[in-house]
Amino acid sequence: MTISSEETLEHPASFARRGARGTTARFRAGYEARLAHAAGITLYESFEAAEPVWRAFEARAAGTAFQSFDWLSIWYRHVGERLGIEPAIAVVTRAGEPLMLAPLGIERRFGLRRLVWLGGRLADYKGPLLAADFEARLDGGFEALWRQIRRALPRHDLVMLDSQPVSLGTPSAPLGNPFAVLSSSPAPDAAYVFDLPSTFEEFSQRYRAETRRIDRSKFRKLDAAGEVTFRFAETAEERVAMAEDILSRKAAQLAAQGISSIFGEADYLAAWRDLAALPEERTLLEVAELRLDGEFLSGSIGHVWRGRATLMVHTYDPEMLPKLSPGRLHLLKLLQSSIERGTGTYDLSVGYAAYKESFCDTPMEMRNTVAGTSLAGMGAAAAIRTGLAAKRRIKRDPRLMGLVQRVRAALA
Structure with a gap:
């Protein structure tokens, strides 16, 4: 099955926890949880528990600094924890070696539990850290792995994975972001990355x-x-x-x-x-x-x-x-x-500005994945996708964007 932002994801199973919250990796009872564990997936509930494997892996992994342990742990200490976001950091291993680290979390908003990337507005790019040979070592395709990861995750009503670059590599050596393939919906803004x-x-x-x-x-x-x-x-x-x-x-x-x-x-x-x-x-x-x-x-x-x-x-x-x-x-x-x-590479980050186009001929696409996993989540996902599509249309129409800027200036 191909998962897209237009489809409804299966509802993750809920399992009883074993072990103290926030001090160790999450282990769940039940058949599906055992399947996830057998698939080499470990879910950490705290930064402290994930730190050793995280720091060791990031030293050789592909990704951005926005997914480094220091960056996200500092954000969580000052912002994420205050917002009540629960870390759900998924580490996938193969033959005892990390293949991927996905810094996810559960955020409560408007009565819904949302699966989000950690980092909030302090992270221009969101996504995983990947082993350089991720694609070669991945067996069975990413969609199958994603279904296994979701079985290990806490219950959630809505998947809201935003600001995902399609590549975690460089223009001359791209490395596809597997999470970007979960959606065909481009984000409102592109990124401007070029080799030097x-x-x-x-x-x-x-x-x-x-x-x-x-x-x-x-x-x-x-x-x-x-x-x-x-x-x-x-x-x-x-x-x-x-x-x-x-x-x-x-x-x-x-x-x-x-x-x-x-x-x-x-x-x-x-x-x-x-x-x-x-x-x-x-x-x-x-x-x-x-x-x-x-x-x-x-x-x-x-x-x-x-x-x-x-x-x-x-x-x-x-x-x-x-x-x-x-x-x-x-x-x-x-x-x-x-x-x-x-x-070797310079990144002017996400968001249009005229000067960026003078340095970067080919902006990099960003994607959002928005999907409901419960009845309430389905309605919210449809509304969010409509809003993002409207935002994308405004940003890509100079006349509409000019109108928005004039209104902002008048209200400032």
Whole structure:
């Protein structure tokens, strides 16, 4: 059977638990649970229980930093736990070696139990960590494995797996995301990921000669305006301080456009601070600033993971030399630095912006899986799919999107 977001998934069986909640892996009684265990599936109810296998596996697995133990455990400590989300972290093994880790959870909302990816709004990409040879070692197809995983999961009314990239690899070495095949419904936004060449000069040849000339002219004018500094935070203390300033500026920038964001929410800010404060050997965030005579021009927060740099937050001061496009100059500095350090892939993350298309010719599709597993869940799934389809239509129609932006600005 092929599972899609338009089909109703079978209702997971409910089993009695054995063992203390949140301290060990979940083991359930019953025939279907024994089948799942025999299939090499272990379900963990807590981050503490999953940490050893998670950290060992992520060191060699394919995926994104948004599925790393540090990223998701910090999110859960500050956000997920407060929301009452119950971890349901599924680890699939073959011949005693992890094949896949799926960081799932059960979220209660509007009286329904929803199966979701962990990470909430702090994760641009959601999905599993995979062994590099996942496809070769997977026997019986992913649909069969997914049915086995669902047998091990707690009861839920609705499957709501959003923000799933179709590939967990790179443009030159794609690795299909098996969860993306559960749905044929594209998400409202695409992602902008591209490979980097060995030199910045080679990279700059990707855009028109006139664009290169304008960029060089703006760099010269900026240098002539005063002392220009572009630097990365070098210590945890600097990362925290710079990140807090950039997030504050980004929140204000979005609020002026009538857009609410996580950047001003206390729980999410606490999570950002903890990510920035990770010790050097586990550093994830890369925080940078562009300044003129000490005055802020532009700032960014990103991360580097397995040779892939991802830009998550980028903001600039609209009052400071807008004709010189400091935001673009900042991004060019980031790209040049990434190339010089040997980074192979750059990721401008999810969501349309005109400047992204100038760097990435082929956006990567994102998919959502929405399906009911109970009568109440079926109705909710139909409503959610309708809403997502409307959102996708608006975002892909410049006239409708322009209307939305004007309304937001008027209400701000």
